[in-house]
Amino acid sequence: MSQTPDILMLGWELPPANSGGLGVACHGLAQSLARLSTHISFALPRQLPAHIPFMDIFDHDLIGVQVTAINSPLRPYRTAADYSNSVPIPTQGWAQDLYQEAFRFAEAIVRFSQTRHFDLVHAHDWMTFPAGVAASQTQGKPFIAQVHATEYDRTGGYLDSRIADIEARSLHQADKVITVSDYTKQIVCDHYQLPAEKITVVHNGLTPTDFQVETLRRFFPHDHLVLFVGRLTFQKGVEYFLQAAKRVLEAVPNTLFIVAGSGDLYQRHLLEAAYLGISQRVIFTGFLRNQELSALYHAADVFVMPSVSEPYGLVALEAIAAGVPVILSKNSGVKEVIRHAQLVDFWDIHKMAALIVQSILFPNQAHQLNRLAQFDSQPLTWEAAAAKTLALYHQVIA
Incomplete structure (x- = not known):
């Protein structure tokens, strides 16, 4: 086992083009893992010209992390109705609905993964979970699913059953699952019937800021x-x-x-x-x-x-x-x-x-x-979260 594992990481956003906390968490974890000599290739959906299946992007400040945009109209918090009303399907060959697009994105990730070497796949959200499963199964590599929020959290129980089904099946297919708290771990165990021993809790860290107040x-x-x-x-x-x-x-x-x-x-x-x-x-x-x-x-x-x-x-x-x-x-x-x-x-x-x-x-x-x-x-740093995640990587890859 390499001491510097190669990780294919999947998520739906990164700063500065983020609309919520998940992108901040992905950024903090990926950067700290890179500082621990982990090779991170981060892939995320982004609308590109029809003839470009994927391309490396540079509008980020991650050091030592390769970021690649995969051609897809998936985006954070996009609803099925919004997808159907705004996505120009005929011009790009994208899927007919949001759920099918998550699986079409998975096929695109499989093709992308064949151009990269990696030891493990790590996905951060329901839209990229099917891609994590597909890349893992195609390449014969372990898959870690990280749960930042479940469909039960987002909807208060008035859930979209198709999204919940994608979450449930993906978490059961994962080799290991990370949750961001014991609170979330219990939700995953209760609603998706995952065994507790399959889940590792890694609390998010905090990125210090030096901004001065113009109050x-x-x-x-x-x-x-x-x-x-x-x-x-x-x-x-x-x-x-x-x-x-x-x-x-x-x-x-x-x-x-x-x-x-x-x-x-x-x-x-x-x-x-x-x-x-x-x-x-x-x-x-x-x-x-x-x-x-x-x-x-x-x-x-x-x-x-x-x-x-x-x-x-x-x-x-x-x-x-x-x-x-x-x-x-x-x-x-x-x-x-x-x-x-x-x-x-x-x-x-x-x-x-x-x-x-x-x-x-x-x-x-x-x-x-x-x-x-x-x-x-004080103990809540992205370095601590990265160290715990890296230990899990080594455990799964071994």
Whole structure:
């Protein structure tokens, strides 16, 4: 067995062209694995001219990682309806629907894999799981499936049975499965009947930032800022955040609520804020990254993660690192590693509001808790995650 394994890694996005946390996690893990002398070839779907099946791309900052775009209209969080309404199938030879395209992408990955040497396949999401299985079986190499979120997390139980079936079959066909928390491991065991011994938990790490704040305080000098960061989907619990916001404003009127993210429920949440009569105290920023997001973290007085089901919660670590007191859903994986955080049931808007008000009115106590949370987060690095993943690679390849 080589001490520097060659890994074919598959995922649906990487920064800077990412729309969620999965791309950030893939970036952090791939970069840290490369620093451990692991050879990573990262392949992801991207629409290319019809005559180009795949091409190496360079609009990324990964050092020592080869990134290749495979010609496909698959993209993060694309729905079946969106695919059917927007993909020009006749001109490119793509599949008729989203699910078939995941398997057509798998065939493209098999052809691509025949041009590369690799010891193991590692896939990160349901869209690329069939490709991981296909490349593994065709080349006779082990397959590791990493679960960042399941269809049950994303939909709150109102699942797309075809996606859930792809997840279930792929996880059973994998040699090993990685989950990002014990919380997610239990969901996989319960819903997909995987044996616990097949699953290794690897908590996500955190990428430190050095951004300086150009603070929102210039525009809202006397307001308390309460921050939410995440996709605007059922899974993230924004409706509960807004309902809690109404109650907070009754106690602390000079509070501003920032909703940083985009997603399918954007219009619904705008209407919800209007219905609650709080539109003038809620700012929807859209999806943010890098300096803009860092500035928000540093400006916030409180960060709230009200997720209905959160496999991990990387945004909570980012907030903690920025010195922001955090309030976390009990249905989250990150609470396993951050022991000094205020926890709340996502549906308990009265307690959520009370904790926000308490953090605003007693900032010294809130920041003392944040310092303890920062201590909890110190071991959570991508280097640690990469070391654990590399050990699993060696175990599977051996």
